[in-house]
Amino acid sequence: MAVETKTEKDKDSASLYRPVFCRIVRISDLTPTEKLFRIEMPEGRDLNQKPGQFVQVSILGLGEAPISVSSSPTRRGYFELGVRNAGALTNALHQLKVGDEVGIRGPFGTFFDVEKFKGKDMLLISGGCGLAPMRSLIQYCEDRRGEFGKTFVIYGAKAPADVLYKDELEIWQGSDIFETHVTVDNIPQGTCYDGHVGLITTLIPPLEIEPEKSIAVVVGPPVMYRFVIMELKKKGIREEQIVVSLERYMKCGVGKCGHCTIEHLYCCLDGPVFWFNEISNLRGAI
Amino acid sequence: MKSLTITEIEQFLKSVEPEFDLRVPIRLHDGTRSLGGLNEGPLSLMGGKIPLKPTSVFFPQTERVFTRESDGEIKMEKPGEKPILVVGYTAEDADCLEFIDKFFSENFRDDLYFQKRDGSVIMVVSGKCGPDGGFLKIAGGKCDLELICDGERFIAQAYTEKGRQLEKKMKASKEVGDIDSLKKMSDELPDDDLKTIQKASELILAEKVPDAFWVEIGDRCIACTSCNYACPTCTCFEVYDRVHDGTTVRERMWDSCQLDGFMREASGHNPMGTEDIRTRRRIHHKLAADVTRWGHLTCYLCGRCDDACPTNIGIKSVSRMIVERYSQANEK
Ligand SMILES: Cc1cc2nc3c(=O)[nH]c(=O)nc-3n(C[C@H](O)[C@H](O)[C@H](O)COP(=O)(O)OP(=O)(O)OC[C@H]3O[C@@H](n4cnc5c(N)ncnc54)[C@H](O)[C@@H]3O)c2cc1C
Ligand code: SF4
Ligand code: SF4
Ligand code: FES
Numbered sequence: 001m002a003v004e005t006k007t008e009k010d011k012d013s014a015s016l017y018r019p020v021f022c023r024i025v026r027i028s029d030l031t032p033t034e035k036l037f038r039i040e041m042p043e044g045r046d047l048n049q050k051p052g053q054f055v056q057v058s059i060l061g062l063g064e065a066p067i068s069v070s071s072s073p074t075r076r077g078y079f080e081l082g083v084r085n086a087g088a089l090t091n092a093l094h095q096l097k098v099g100d101e102v103g104i105r106g107p108f109g110t111f112f113d114v115e116k117f118k119g120k121d122m123l124l125i126s127g128g129c130g131l132a133p134m135r136s137l138i139q140y141c142e143d144r145r146g147e148f149g150k151t152f153v154i155y156g157a158k159a160p161a162d163v164l165y166k167d168e169l170e171i172w173q174g175s176d177i178f179e180t181h182v183t184v185d186n187i188p189q190g191t192c193y194d195g196h197v198g199l200i201t202t203l204i205p206p207l208e209i210e211p212e213k214s215i216a217v218v219v220g221p222p223v224m225y226r227f228v229i230m231e232l233k234k235k236g237i238r239e240e241q242i243v244v245s246l247e248r249y250m251k252c253g254v255g256k257c258g259h260c261t262i263e264h265l266y267c268c269l270d271g272p273v274f275w276f277n278e279i280s281n282l283r284g285a286i
Numbered sequence: 287m288k289s290l291t292i293t294e295i296e297q298f299l300k301s302v303e304p305e306f307d308l309r310v311p312i313r314l315h316d317g318t319r320s321l322g323g324l325n326e327g328p329l330s331l332m333g334g335k336i337p338l339k340p341t342s343v344f345f346p347q348t349e350r351v352f353t354r355e356s357d358g359e360i361k362m363e364k365p366g367e368k369p370i371l372v373v374g375y376t377a378e379d380a381d382c383l384e385f386i387d388k389f390f391s392e393n394f395r396d397d398l399y400f401q402k403r404d405g406s407v408i409m410v411v412s413g414k415c416g417p418d419g420g421f422l423k424i425a426g427g428k429c430d431l432e433l434i435c436d437g438e439r440f441i442a443q444a445y446t447e448k449g450r451q452l453e454k455k456m457k458a459s460k461e462v463g464d465i466d467s468l469k470k471m472s473d474e475l476p477d478d479d480l481k482t483i484q485k486a487s488e489l490i491l492a493e494k495v496p497d498a499f500w501v502e503i504g505d506r507c508i509a510c511t512s513c514n515y516a517c518p519t520c521t522c523f524e525v526y527d528r529v530h531d532g533t534t535v536r537e538r539m540w541d542s543c544q545l546d547g548f549m550r551e552a553s554g555h556n557p558m559g560t561e562d563i564r565t566r567r568r569i570h571h572k573l574a575a576d577v578t579r580w581g582h583l584t585c586y587l588c589g590r591c592d593d594a595c596p597t598n599i600g601i602k603s604v605s606r607m608i609v610e611r612y613s614q615a616n617e618k
Contacts, residue, residue: 017536064525262557
């Protein structure tokens with residue numbers, strides 16, 4: 001995927017490793033373990049991210065973690081991060097209040113190359129936390145309607161309580177821009193839910209698509225890829241029409257620390273967004 | 287052509303000490319050699335490569351990224367006051383440095399590295415001054431100045447403007463030296479090891495090395511990390527914060543791909559979760575992955591991992607095993 005080299009820009013900026021402190025302006029609960037943070041850059045600057053890129057979030061004293069930008073660059077003046085409370089840093093982030101600051105480096109990594117998607121039918125398939133980066137692309141399609149063909153939003157979560165961005169999923173379900181399908185793997189006893197139940201792979205066969213003019217974007221946990229891609233291939237979609245976003249725990253985000261390598265590729269630099277045919281033969285990729 | 291005695295080199299180094307942060311080969315109390323200042327031990331130009339990772343001069347084991355005092359300001363690390371002058375790299379070390387210069391500048395320029403590296407001066411030491419009287423390959427470039435030993439004296443060869451300026455400051459009691467015969471000796475050094483790792487690289491890239499091989503080699507690794515920490519082209523690091531009396535310090539520190547905790551996915555899954563995958567990674571990275579990425583091997587045969595590995599599975603040994611076992615199968 002496309003990557004912009006930052007060499008020229010870096011010469012002016014103080015350091016590659018210096019976080020910029022940004023203010024949290026809104027916090028909302030997505031699920032019992034996930035929160036959405038709306039953040040503003042200093043002096044009203046834009047982050048200038050592309051859909052699918054990530055930032056390194058710093059909490060001083062605890063370090064940094066990579067988090068995907070969950071909002072589209074078409075929504076100016078702020079950016080959003082959907083964060084699961086998974087460990088030391090994300091737990092501290094969850095304790096922050098509106099008005100507090102977090103350190104941000106980035107945006108980094110490759111992105112969903114929307115220029116190449118123009119005019120195509122889009123299958124936006126995400127599972128679990130994968131909706132966080134996918135949302136940046138869904139919002140982009142929403143704001144740039146007309147640039148893309150028929151657009152499907154396909155999302156699967158473990159259980160109803162784990163469904164992210166419930167309000168927006170409802171809006172997308174009611175919108176004429178998208179054909180939206182949501183499923184959960186199972187319903188714990190005593191849960192009130194009347195939607196589709198079953199693995200995300202069950203949502204794919206019934207879709208009415210024109211494979212030759214489609215692009216499938218798949219973001220989710222590693223186990224999901226193999227099975228979803230198998231279903232997509234059955235529908236006539238080829239590897240070079242599939243885009244995936246991979247992750248490895250990242251320490252630097254800029255191709256230096258070595259923690260995110262997949263054979264000769266760096267997930268932070270050459271990814272996280274890859275065309276599937278670039279990585280399908282690489283050992284350990286998915 | 288200036289031909290200097292060790293004493294004359296020492297005098298020269300003393301004369302430039304006010305201008306430079308010197309990192310020269312010295313002998314430590316325990317008899318081992320390291321890079322340090324002239325006041326840290328006697329100059330030790332004979333004996334070949336310094337055991338320590340030579341690129342640690344610019345990419346140290348731990349270094350500060352920034353400090354935040356209780357007043358809230360982030361202060362990035364400042365470059366040292368004087369440029370660094372290194373003496374005692376081998377020709378192979380200079381190759382390694384050339385590669386990591388490229389690595390740290392490509393895509394994103396690593397300012398922590400370049401604030402030490404920019405303005406620095408590299409002097410390679412070569413010729414008849416290797417361990418046990420051995421001959422050290424002549425670099426012939428890739429450094430600012432080379433000191434080529436003819437057995438008694440060191441002939442100074444400058445390759446860059448910085449090198450020429452320093453050469454002018456050298457006071458030599460002799461102005462002649464037979465550089466040509468030394469170069470001939472250098473050219474005639476055996477290149478068996480290079481051929482071996484090149485062949486091993488081809489075999490790995492051609493998928494001729496079975497997984498069972500990596501299981502066998504991996505079983506011998508005790509994850510002591512010596513190979514990574516000695517290797518001049520290993521660049522992986524960990525980043526962590528320390529808090530003390532209201533001051534936060536972010537540091538980076540060498541990391542090792544031979545450790546179980548090196549890689550994780552967000553789910554907690556470890557894509558390099560077994561010894562065989564990690565051992566394959568160590569060799570595959572330099573001999574295959576980097577060939578695909580950079581177009582060349584990134585092992586320059588400095589010899590440190592083979593010297594350091596307690597279980598004899600440095601890159602040369604492993605490459606020899608690969609070639610012995612799998613090249614015939616390849617030719618069939
Ligand atoms: C490109 C990218 C994008 C991402 N986007 C998002 C996002 O949008 N939202 C989101 O919530 N997350 C995202 N993540 C995941 C997030 O970065 C991780 O969950 C990160 O670990 C959180 O940091 P932490 O300090 O809170 O957790 P950690 O303290 O790192 O803990 C995370 C989990 O890993 C385990 N763990 C940590 N270190 C070790 C170790 N050395 N050995 C064994 N287990 C260990 C912990 O026990 C815990 O279960 C993304 C990751 C990547 C690479
Ligand atoms: S010989 Fe070993 S230590 Fe030296 S460059 Fe090659 S891999 Fe690194
Ligand atoms: S030096 Fe040898 S034993 Fe130690 S980590 Fe490296 S390969 Fe394993
Ligand atoms: S996160 Fe450091 S190299 Fe990718």
